[in-house]
Structure formats: C-alpha cells, structure tokens
Amino acid sequence: MSSLDIIIGLLLAGFILNGLRRGFFAEVLGLIGVLGGTLAGIWGAATLGNTVASILPDFSAKLVLAYLLCFTGLFVGFFYFTRMIARFMKELFENLFIGWLNNFAGGIAGGLKGALALSLILTYAGFMPIKDYIKSSRKDSFLYKPISRVFPELYELLGSPDELPEPIQKLLDESKEKVIDDAIDDYR
Known part of the structure; x- marks a missing residue:
C-alpha cells in the first residue's frame, strides 16, 4: 500500500461517511439540485431577463443585472425545492422505519460521488507539476487504477472523447493503455 493509496482511501472514506x-x-x-438549478438558470434567465429588465429603472447594466437576478432566483429556487423533497423523503423513510436503507444507499452514492471527484482530480493532476510524483507512485498503488478510470469512462459513456483537445486525448489514451497493460501483466 502506497502513500497515494492512503490519501485516496481517506478521501473516499470521507465521502462514504x-x-x-x-x-x-x-x-x-443535492447533486440534481445543483445541476438542475444551473440548467434552469441558464434556460430561464434569457426568457425572464427581458421581463425583469423592463421593470427595473434605467441604468447601464440593467440587462446584466436582470439576467443575474433571474439566474440566481431560478438556481436557488430549484435547489431549495430539491432540498425540500430530500428532507420529506428522509422523514418518510424514518417514519417507515427504513431510514437505515436511506443511509446505506447514501453511503454508496457518496462513495460513487467521491470516486468521480477523485478521478477528476487525478485527471487534472496529470496536467500539473505533481504528475511526476503520481506517475512514480501509481505503480505501487492498489486504488489508483480503478479510481483514475472513473471520469474517463463516464465521459466516454456520456460524450465523445474525439471532441477533446489532442493533449487530453493523449492523456486519456495513455491511461487506458496503462490499465490494459497492467491487467495483462496481472493475468500472467
């Protein structure tokens, strides 16, 4: 077990807990609230922004302020709505005496969210000066391989990696080849 495993393990345990x-x-x-609130703000601010701008007194940044107010209001409203649903569902499960199931599934969801966040961090780290440290310690790491592949695999599932800039494609391809080579070496 390497120091990289300890760091990844502690962070993943924090997400699970x-x-x-x-x-x-x-x-x-909570995740749906952030993503949905952002989308609601983006889509709704353009429509409502002109209406709100017509109500505001005349000044130079009136339209910008109207869009910001609409985006913020829609984001906060959507996020708060999802938080209310979450609170209601948690209370419902506790009243039905299956709150443990909500907590257990929350641990799994937290672990998945942590794996995605750590994978994203490891992907970013591949472009930074610490990549040499990670490159040297990933050989001895048990957790690096599976965690580092979460974000690239999810991106391939949801989007086209061919649309990425060439340096990012190269990094993802090297990571994929390394995982395949290591799997073949482990099999031998």
Whole structure:
C-alpha cells in the first residue's frame, strides 16, 4: 500500500461517511439540485431577463443585472425545492422505519460521488507539476487504477472523447493503455 493509496482511501472514506450521514436522498437530490438549478438558470434567465429588465429603472447594466437576478432566483429556487423533497423523503423513510436503507444507499452514492471527484482530480493532476510524483507512485498503488478510470469512462459513456483537445486525448489514451497493460501483466 502506497502513500497515494492512503490519501485516496481517506478521501473516499470521507465521502462514504458523509453519504451515510446525509442519506441517499440528500446526496442525489443535492447533486440534481445543483445541476438542475444551473440548467434552469441558464434556460430561464434569457426568457425572464427581458421581463425583469423592463421593470427595473434605467441604468447601464440593467440587462446584466436582470439576467443575474433571474439566474440566481431560478438556481436557488430549484435547489431549495430539491432540498425540500430530500428532507420529506428522509422523514418518510424514518417514519417507515427504513431510514437505515436511506443511509446505506447514501453511503454508496457518496462513495460513487467521491470516486468521480477523485478521478477528476487525478485527471487534472496529470496536467500539473505533481504528475511526476503520481506517475512514480501509481505503480505501487492498489486504488489508483480503478479510481483514475472513473471520469474517463463516464465521459466516454456520456460524450465523445474525439471532441477533446489532442493533449487530453493523449492523456486519456495513455491511461487506458496503462490499465490494459497492467491487467495483462496481472493475468500472467
């Protein structure tokens, strides 16, 4: 077990414990609230911005302020709505005496969220000066291989890696080849 394993393990354990504490509905609906609130703000601000701008007194940044107010209002409203649903569902599960199931599923969701966040961090680290440290310690690491592949695999599932800039494609391809080579070496 390397120092990289200890760091990854502690961070992943923190995400899992936070998921156990918060529960499944808070974990998942919190993420949906952020993503959905952002989308609602982007889509709705353009439509509502002109209406709000017509109500505001005349000044130079009136339209910008109107868009910001609309985006913020829609984001906060959507996020708060999902938090209310999460709170209601948590109370419902506790009243049905299956709150443990909410907490257990929250631990799983927290672990998945942590794996995605750590994978994203490891992908970013591949472009920074610490990449040499990670490159040298990943050979001895048990957790590096599976965690580092979460983000690239999810991106391939949801989007086209061919649309990425060439240096990022190269990094992802090298990572994929390394995982395949290591799997072949482990099999031998």
